[in-house]
Amino acid sequence: MQRNISSQWFWLVLCIISASASARGEMRMQMPTPQPVPRFGPSVKFDPSGVPFELADVRGKAVLILFFQEWCPICNGWSPKLLAQMEKAYSGDRSVILVAMKTDGGGVAGAKQYLKDHGADPSKWVVASDENAAYYIQVTGKNKLWMFSLIDAQGRVITMSAGARFGDVYLPAQMKDSLLAQAKAKPLTGEQSYPAQLDKAELAGEFGKFSVATRLAQPLTRREGEIGDAAKRLVAAVEQVGRQQVADAIKTLGDAGSEDRYDAYSQLKRLGNEFRGADFGKEARDAVSKCRGEAWLRDEMASEQAFGVIQAKGAKLPDDQAKQLVDIYRQLAQRYPQTMYGRMAERLAGAMGG
Numbered sequence: 001m002q003r004n005i006s007s008q009w010f011w012l013v014l015c016i017i018s019a020s021a022s023a024r025g026e027m028r029m030q031m032p033t034p035q036p037v038p039r040f041g042p043s044v045k046f047d048p049s050g051v052p053f054e055l056a057d058v059r060g061k062a063v064l065i066l067f068f069q070e071w072c073p074i075c076n077g078w079s080p081k082l083l084a085q086m087e088k089a090y091s092g093d094r095s096v097i098l099v100a101m102k103t104d105g106g107g108v109a110g111a112k113q114y115l116k117d118h119g120a121d122p123s124k125w126v127v128a129s130d131e132n133a134a135y136y137i138q139v140t141g142k143n144k145l146w147m148f149s150l151i152d153a154q155g156r157v158i159t160m161s162a163g164a165r166f167g168d169v170y171l172p173a174q175m176k177d178s179l180l181a182q183a184k185a186k187p188l189t190g191e192q193s194y195p196a197q198l199d200k201a202e203l204a205g206e207f208g209k210f211s212v213a214t215r216l217a218q219p220l221t222r223r224e225g226e227i228g229d230a231a232k233r234l235v236a237a238v239e240q241v242g243r244q245q246v247a248d249a250i251k252t253l254g255d256a257g258s259e260d261r262y263d264a265y266s267q268l269k270r271l272g273n274e275f276r277g278a279d280f281g282k283e284a285r286d287a288v289s290k291c292r293g294e295a296w297l298r299d300e301m302a303s304e305q306a307f308g309v310i311q312a313k314g315a316k317l318p319d320d321q322a323k324q325l326v327d328i329y330r331q332l333a334q335r336y337p338q339t340m341y342g343r344m345a346e347r348l349a350g351a352m353g354g
Helices: 005-023 073-090 107-117 131-140 172-183 196-206 210-222 225-253 261-274 279-291 295-316 319-335 340-353
Strands: 028-036 044-046 062-068 096-102 126-130 147-151 156-162
Touching: 028 340, 044 107, 044 131, 062 073, 062 131, 062 172, 073 096, 096 107, 107 126, 126 131, 131 147, 131 156, 131 295, 131 319, 131 340, 147 172, 156 172, 196 210, 196 225, 210 225, 210 261, 225 261, 225 279, 261 279, 261 295, 261 340, 295 319, 295 340, 319 340
Parallel strands: 062 096, 096 126
Antiparallel strands: 028 156, 044 126, 062 147, 147 156
């Protein structure tokens, strides 16, 4: 996305105003109620050389998404310090995934180059681009300057914050303990560390690719000594996480009054496929089968499909035209008021239209 000169000057002035405002406060917005986050739509592209990444796959971990741009010279002045602080605080924590998502064009290559040029290590991030800032707008309701959103272990946004203070850097690292306590995040392959021979299996497990993690680790369980023992621990940790997630999702699915019911259904579909050979994998598939044909599920699936159509439309709109989607979101919310995506659409319409 290219901005014209007058637009650049307008946003530069806004950048200075916003930065000055943040000098008087943290510009942090605590969500009054944790909000479900939309799945990545067609506007989001990831580094093809990295591990395939979906938010739904990493339930149990925290995801810190940094939305950033390169056009703002003031932001470029403090961004190296902010990136370094975030890497120091979070990149070594297996309960957190760091996502760097560039929202002002340039694609994934441009995002990686920006990180390198500003002293960051792209290998410590899941690097992505967001065409026309469409996903950024869906998460925050606005297309502002640098912000980060923390997504908790249940896949909900629990806090959003601006990236900096004027003249100094706002330190998300200072909030690390309180944020992760709120997020209730844990590594998906257990708290213990593993030898280098299990790096690929561990990485797959931490990205929710449980069947891949098990397939990679299983042959090493036959070895004697440290490697064999570590491989057995990893397989057991993955199975424990899967079993608990299935149990939790089945409980939520059975609660007709829960707003997370459809999310639980979607989780069970995924977990049933990831653990096809396990007894709890069968329990997940059985729970999914029992719901098919029910009216509530038909509405949820229809609203998700409609939301996806809006996502696709938003990916093609320049960010300054995103308000065209407000009425469409409102129509979806009115048609499916009791669904997860209907509620999400209502929240977005309010945020974008305000």
